[in-house]
Amino acid sequence: xxxxxxxxxxxxxxPEAVLERARDEMLDxxxxxxxxxxxxxxxxxxxxxxxxxxxxxxxxMGIPANYKVLFLQGGATLQFSMVPMxxxxxxxxVADYILTGQWAKKAMAEARKVTSNIRVAASxxxxxxxxxxxxxxxxxxPEAAYVHITSNNTIFGTEYFYVPDTNGIPLVADMSSNIxxxxxxxxxxxxxxxxxxxxxxxxxxxxVIVREDLLGRNAGLHSMLDYRVLAENDSMLNTPPTYxxxxxxxxxxxxxxxxxxxxxxxxxxxxxxxLYAAIDAADFYNCPTEVTSRSxxxxxxTLKNDALNDIxxxxxxxxGLVTLKGHRSVGGMRASIYNAMPEAGVDALIxxxxxxxxxxx
Amino acid sequence: xxxxxxxxxxxxxxPEAVLERARDEMLDxxxxxxxxxxxxxxxxxxxxxxxxxxxxxxxxMGIPANYKVLFLQGGATLQFSMVPMxxxxxxxxVADYILTGQWAKKAMAEARKVTSNIRVAASxxxxxxxxxxxxxxxxxxPEAAYVHITSNNTIFGTEYFYVPDTNGIPLVADMSSNIxxxxxxxxxxxxxxxxxxxxxxxxxxxxVIVREDLLGRNAGLHSMLDYRVLAENDSMLNTPPTYxxxxxxxxxxxxxxxxxxxxxxxxxxxxxxxLYAAIDAADFYNCPTEVTSRSxxxxxxTLKNDALNDIxxxxxxxxGLVTLKGHRSVGGMRASIYNAMPEAGVDALIxxxxxxxxxxx
Numbered sequence: 001x002x003x004x005x006x007x008x009x010x011x012x013x014x015p016e017a018v019l020e021r022a023r024d025e026m027l028d029x030x031x032x033x034x035x036x037x038x039x040x041x042x043x044x045x046x047x048x049x050x051x052x053x054x055x056x057x058x059x060x061m062g063i064p065a066n067y068k069v070l071f072l073q074g075g076a077t078l079q080f081s082m083v084p085m086x087x088x089x090x091x092x093x094v095a096d097y098i099l100t101g102q103w104a105k106k107a108m109a110e111a112r113k114v115t116s117n118i119r120v121a122a123s124x125x126x127x128x129x130x131x132x133x134x135x136x137x138x139x140x141x142p143e144a145a146y147v148h149i150t151s152n153n154t155i156f157g158t159e160y161f162y163v164p165d166t167n168g169i170p171l172v173a174d175m176s177s178n179i180x181x182x183x184x185x186x187x188x189x190x191x192x193x194x195x196x197x198x199x200x201x202x203x204x205x206x207x208v209i210v211r212e213d214l215l216g217r218n219a220g221l222h223s224m225l226d227y228r229v230l231a232e233n234d235s236m237l238n239t240p241p242t243y244x245x246x247x248x249x250x251x252x253x254x255x256x257x258x259x260x261x262x263x264x265x266x267x268x269x270x271x272x273x274x275l276y277a278a279i280d281a282a283d284f285y286n287c288p289t290e291v292t293s294r295s296x297x298x299x300x301x302t303l304k305n306d307a308l309n310d311i312x313x314x315x316x317x318x319x320g321l322v323t324l325k326g327h328r329s330v331g332g333m334r335a336s337i338y339n340a341m342p343e344a345g346v347d348a349l350i351x352x353x354x355x356x357x358x359x360x361x
Numbered sequence: 362x363x364x365x366x367x368x369x370x371x372x373x374x375x376p377e378a379v380l381e382r383a384r385d386e387m388l389d390x391x392x393x394x395x396x397x398x399x400x401x402x403x404x405x406x407x408x409x410x411x412x413x414x415x416x417x418x419x420x421x422m423g424i425p426a427n428y429k430v431l432f433l434q435g436g437a438t439l440q441f442s443m444v445p446m447x448x449x450x451x452x453x454x455v456a457d458y459i460l461t462g463q464w465a466k467k468a469m470a471e472a473r474k475v476t477s478n479i480r481v482a483a484s485x486x487x488x489x490x491x492x493x494x495x496x497x498x499x500x501x502x503p504e505a506a507y508v509h510i511t512s513n514n515t516i517f518g519t520e521y522f523y524v525p526d527t528n529g530i531p532l533v534a535d536m537s538s539n540i541x542x543x544x545x546x547x548x549x550x551x552x553x554x555x556x557x558x559x560x561x562x563x564x565x566x567x568x569v570i571v572r573e574d575l576l577g578r579n580a581g582l583h584s585m586l587d588y589r590v591l592a593e594n595d596s597m598l599n600t601p602p603t604y605x606x607x608x609x610x611x612x613x614x615x616x617x618x619x620x621x622x623x624x625x626x627x628x629x630x631x632x633x634x635x636l637y638a639a640i641d642a643a644d645f646y647n648c649p650t651e652v653t654s655r656s657x658x659x660x661x662x663t664l665k666n667d668a669l670n671d672i673x674x675x676x677x678x679x680x681g682l683v684t685l686k687g688h689r690s691v692g693g694m695r696a697s698i699y700n701a702m703p704e705a706g707v708d709a710l711i712x713x714x715x716x717x718x719x720x721x722x
Contacts, residue, residue, distance in 0.1 A: 004394030008401040011603055016388070019396050023387035027380050033365030033681065035380050037563040037608065040369040040684055073434035073565065074585055077599035081583040113583055197600055202398040204434065204565045204602030222442040222471055224435055238438035239558055241565030241602060242372055247398065320394065323401055 005345035008323035009154050009298060009336040010177065011197040013345075017257075018250040036246045041239050050240070053249035060252060060261055063186050063209055068231040070208040071245050076103070076176045079193040079206065080110035083172055086227050087146050087191070088114055089217045096144045098164070099123035100132055101153035102329065103174060111148075121147065128330075129156040131290035138164060146170045146190060152178035152295050154198075155327045157288070157334065159295035163188045170214060178297050179207070180255060181339060182265035190214050198297070199339045201248035204241045255339070264339050271337050271346040272296035278350040284357035288330060302332030308360055309333075319352050321345075366706035369684035370515050370659060370697040371538065372558040374706075378618075379611040397607045402600050411601065414610035421613060421622055424547050424570055429592040431569040432606050437464070437537045440554040440567065441471035444533055447588050448507050448552070449475055450578045457505045459525070460484035461493055462514040463690065464535060472509075482508065489691075490517040492651035499525060507531045507551060513539035513656050515559075516688045518649075518695065520656035524549045531575060539658050540568070541616060542700055543626035551575050559658070560700045562609035565602045616700070625700050632698050632707040633657035639711040645718035649691060663693030669721055670694075680713050682706075 006013045029036050032045050039046045054069045063069060072078070088095060094117045097108045111118045121140050122133035140147060147166045152159040154177040163185070164171060170190025179194040186192070191210045197203035208227065216228035223229045223237055230237055258264055276294060279285045279301045287294070287301045303309060309325075309332065316324050326334040337346055367374045390397050393406050400407045415430045424430060433439070449456060455478045458469045472479045482501050483494035501508060508527045513520040515538040524546070525532060531551025540555040547553070552571045558564035569588070577589035584590045584598055591598055619625055637655060640646045640662045648655070648662045664670060670693065677685050687695040698707055 002394060003389065006395050006399055008399065008404075011398060011400055011402060011600065013399050014396065019388050019398075023384050026384035026387065027377070028364060033363060033683070034367050035375065037372060037380075038367055038369065038374050039372055041372060041564070043369075043684065073436070073439075073602075075434070075599045078434075078585040081585060110583055113581055195600060197603075202602075202604045203402070203600040204605055220474055222474055224439040224442060238436045239372065239556060239564040241434075241563075241605065242558075243563045244565055244602065244604070322394070323404065 004320045004322045005341070005348055006323050007321065007335045007337065007341070007349070009198075009327075009334060010195070011203050012336055012338050013340045014201070014247070015251065015254045015340045018247065018254055021250055022247060037243045039242065041236060041242050046242060049246050049249055050235070053245055053252060056249065056252040056256065057207075060180065060255055061184070061186060066212050067186060068210050068212060068215065068227075070210065070227065070230050071235040071240055071248075072206045072208055072230065073204065073241055075195045075203070075206055076174050076193060077106065079174070079208065080107040081113070082225050082227070083107075083146070083148065083191065083193070084111040084114035085221060085225055086218060087170070087172070087214060089145065091115055093117060094119055094141045094144045096121035096141050096147040098133060098138065098147070098149045099125060100150050100158060101129040101156045103153065103155070103176075104148070104150040107148060107150070107174060119144070128288070129153060129158065130288050131293040132158050132160050135162060135165060140166060140169070142167070144169050146172045148172045148174070150174045152176075152297050154298050154336070155329055157295045157298045157300040157330070158293040159297065161292070170211070178295070180261055180264070181268050181297055183261050196244065196248055198336070201251045202244050205244035205248055267343060268296045268337070268339065271341065271343055272299065274350060275299050275335060275337065275346055278353060282354070282357050284361045285353065297336060297338055299335045299337060300326055300330045300332065301335070302326070306331070311360070312356060315356060316352055319348070321349055321352055365681045365683045366702070366709055367684050368682065368696045368698065368702070368710070370559075370688075370695060371556070372564050373697055373699050374701045375562070375608070376612065376615045376701045379608065379615055382611055383608060398604045400603065402597060402603050407603060410607050410610055411596070414606055414613060417610065417613040417617065418568075421541065421616055422545070422547060427573050428547060429571050429573060429576065429588075431571065431588065431591050432596040432601055433567045433569055433591065434565065434602055436556045436564070436567055437535050437554060438467070440535070440569065441468040442474070443586050443588070444468075444507070444509065444552065444554070445472040445475035446582060446586055447579060448531070448533070448575060450506065452476055454478060455480055455502045455505045457482035457502050457508045459494060459499065459508070459510045460486060461511050461519060462490040462517045464514065464516070464537075465509070465511040468509060468511070468535060480505070489649070490514060490519065491649050492654040493519050493521050496523060496526060501527060501530070503528070505530050507533045509533045509535070511535045513658050515659050515697070516690055518656045518659045518661040518691070519654040520658065522653070531572070539656070541622055541625070542629050542658055544622050557605065557609055559697075562612045563605050566605035566609055628704060629657045629698070629700065632702065632704055633660065635711060636660050636696060636698065636707055639714060643715070643718050645722045646714065658699055659695060659697045661687055661691045661693065661695045663687070667692070672721070673717060676717060677713055680709070682710055682713055
């Protein structure tokens with residue numbers, strides 16, 4: 001078959017123009033006579049690639065000079081450990097976590113290996129994480145080293161549409177699944193991290209944006225786990241994931257060509273609004289999330305009749321709409337509609353859903 | 362220009378057939394309608410890719426069933442930390458390191474963050490690491506938790522041609538730069554690790570082969586740093602570096618097509634012998650390494666007249682021979698001739714060197 005519309009939660013759809021460029025440059029990157037995969041990470045060509053990616057990221061996200069940009073490995077899961085290792089400076093120090101789903105829980109579990117003083121500042125567990133706690137529900141510790149949030153919850157389909165006010169305490173955000181989907185004010189955060197494999201590129205590279213005053217708080221950390229050492233070496237303490245960073249750079253070029261992050265936000269809003277409207281309009285479908293917390297990136301929905309799930313997936317696949325199966329914690333379906341999912345893909349899904357409901361309703 | 366002969370120490374040359382396959386499959390992996398980069402790591406297609414890579418690796422290297430194969434992130438540098446974190450079980454426990462260059466020193470420096478009881482069992486520092494210590498020089502601690510070696514030294518161009526007898530103590534080897542260049546007996550090792558970017562594939566994936574009885578010796582480790590947890594999750598505790606593993610799988614297919622590791626060893630021997638012979642034959646060049654320790658993968662050599670270095674590099678580049686500049690610790694030149702460097706590339710280098718010496722000698 002030709003290219004499909006791939007609604008995977010991650011690794012996820014990439015812009016076709018990026019893949020075409022990667023294909024065309026595979027054996028010879030711009031006259032260098034070699035693939036980017038074959039380049040020394042210290043070569044002139046490669047240094048231009050990684051510096052270009054950082055520069056473009058800073059422009060697109062408006063990252064101030066007092067924040068370091070790091071391209072690391074290990075995914076968000078290693079950040080679950082590195083954040084507490086680096087930001088907690090005494091064994092009795094407290095950190096606050098806002099629990100909005102499985103990833104927040106996992107982040108907290110790793111932090112508890114550093115200190116037992118990890119507190120839950122708010123949680124929506126009692127409603128199966130179908131909403132984001134509001135500012136007035138947060139019970140923040142005035143002495144916390146940091147406050148941790150998961151800005152978008154891939155599994156449960158919820159997203160923060162406000163930035164928690166932490167009264168000056170560094171806010172740490174796992175933005176893996178909504179980074180670059182809309183403009184953010186980086187200065188509201190102490191540290192942002194994101195696995196690349198949703199909105200930024202392929203898996204295997206992890207973005208960390210960290211305010212300089214948060215570096216070097218602890219001595220004696222292992223080099224690969226110490227933000228200060230990694231920053232001092234410009235993400236080149238050892239060989240970085242060179243090809244993944246190259247693809248990330250191509251994705252950032254594509255974002256710029258689309259008109260930047262604000263332009264993408266407009267598209268993302270339209271895509272999400274149309275899809276949620278289609279779900280809400282049909283008695284046949286149901287969306288489990290509270291309206292004000294609904295993610296623009298991951299749209300979970302169930303069929304009123306669960307017995308139709310397998311038929312839905314099989315027929316969708318025939319129509320070129322794939323990776324729609326929902327996570328087992330929510331059931332039903334999940335359509336992930338990241339930056340690189342074209343509006344036409346969402347429209348095709350909606351048309352399919354309407355036709356399916358008409359046939360089976 | 363067309364494709365060059367790339368003598369980079371890593372990331373390094375890849376088989377052209379692998380790059381062509383990656384190019385052809387970039388937008389549509391075998392009828393899936395998507396790139397491997399876009400696939401969910403839990404999809405059927407991707408699970409077949411990662412399982413196939415592991416199966417082929419086990420076949421090619423003869424890895425016994427009581428060893429786990431892990432595809433991790435963070436490079437050898439993160440292994441410098443993970444090895445002592447996982448294998449040292451008491452603060453007073455000892456580990457032995459054999460110092461054969463910069464990478465061994467770095468491994469030891471990270472281990473010393475776990476315990477101060479890291480011992481140097483042997484070192485060739487006094488001869489600028491120009492040789493590998495012999496078995497009878499090793500002063501091994503009978504109570505050590507493990508003995509650590511660097512099986513090939515990328516910078517200094519030396520290689521072990523024997524497996525240290527450790528009297529039953531687990532032998533841990535950083536094989537980043539000579540893995541799969543010749544058959545090894547895996548059962549002689551407790552743990553083998555290797556960054557992929559020399560003989561296995563692109564940077565961003567790290568291979569760990571670990572004997573099962575070495576797993577789970579320490580409780581409370583961070584999940585991403587715990588071999589037991591990573592093994593229990595089949596390298597899928599979180600999203601693995603999916604594309605890098607796919608390329609690694611293609612490289613392994615290529616190795617099989619070449620006739621396997623023993624066949625590659627034959628080629629590697631020929632390439633290295635011819636290049637060292639050419640260096641030794643000319644008064645114009647010098648090789649700093651002791652003959653019995655000379656690496657088949659990384660061949661450092663100097664010009665008798667250092668003033669010619671820049672001219673050598675510039676003329677070599679014009680001849681399509683690139684990334685030959687030596688590491689600053691050794692000076693001169695370094696030709697890395699990994700598995701994927703064709704014999705024709707080595708022959709072209711030798712012909713260039715002879716012509717250059719004739720012109721400038």
